[in-house]
Amino acid sequence: MKSTSLEPVFASPSPAVAPLGGSAPEMAATLISLSFNDALDALRARAAAEITSGNTPSAIAAMTALDEVMTSRADESAHTFNLHSAVKHVLTALHIEVEEYDSAMTTAAATLSLLAATPRRKDEPFMALLAAQLYDLAFIHNERKEYRQAERNLEKSMRVLERLARTNPGRYGSAHIMALNAATVVYRSREQQNQLLEQYQASTNTYLRMVNAGVGDATVRLVDSIATEGETLARMGRYREAVQYYVRAIKYLTRIEETMSLRQLNLSIALGDAMLHLEAMRDKAIHLLNTLLHKATRINAEAEHRRIVDILASSRSRDLDILGFWHKIFPK
Secondary structure (H helix, E strand, C coil): CCCCCCCCCCCCCCCCCCCCCCCHHHHHHHHHHCCHHHHHHHHHHHHHHHHHCCCHHHHHHHHHHHHHHHHHHHHHCHHHHHHHHHHHHHHHHHHHHCCCHHHHHHHHHHHHHHHCCCCCCCCHHHHHHHHHHHHHHHHHHHHCCCHHHHHHHHHHHHHHHHHHHHHCHHHHHHHHHHHHHHHHHHHHHHHHHHHHHHHHHHHHHHHHHHHHCCCCCHHHHHHHHHHHHHHHHHHCCCHHHHHHHHHHHHHHHHHHCCCCCHHHHHHHHHHHHHHHCCHHHHHHHHHHHHHHHHHHHHCCCHHHHHHHHHHHHHHHHCCCCHHHHHHHHCCC
């Protein structure tokens, strides 16, 4: 099992967790009859058991069906609203387990959007879900080497878990420690990333001098180095700088590849993706990506075509936007 909030040590379960089985409506009825903590423990226990037995896809299907039922009942009471958020949260962790990170990001955004409806709540269900969801979201960012975003998620998760642990150390103390340990790992990774960026910058300067001196394949190396800098900056959330580096890499690449190549296409897709994160450049980014769709078709780049379609679909829905500004919604 991956190090997510589904680990038993993350939140000590209630002494007697009710078994959660049956159809989606039956599971919903069981959850509604329980206190929030018992219901959350039952959800986590069901998911963890399926993971252990190698049936994670089955668990995802069951939780997705349960999510549909809870969506229709979410407005019945504060309790059903909390349970709906809990189901989406557990579904996020299940997607992480099978490394379906795009799906996990979507369900994480949906969970945070639900919680954002009442961002100033201080009750235990709200705080427990917020802390756990941010912890799992940090796992995704860490896997994608987006260490600054992971660090921000963990900082908030730690603060919330610390508050919870003061009143219920038996249930939340271990989760707080797990978040602290994860933050230490992420911080070290971010420092290493900064050091790598400095090395890439030094390499770029070296290759640039070689290009100016007319050294054979120096331009190829220069493009690789600049593109790597752009990729690293994007992972660090420094999208404006990333755009500049991608543009620069494409400029040098077109000197040695006059027609659209797979390499140019991938760099251009990365450029468009980075531009989408900058509000002032969104329209230009969408125009660029739509243009690249035709170019991908022309050179039979099927995988790249699917990637562009996915990026454009995500940009239109804007369902993931909350992942970029959740820290402005929830009080410190």
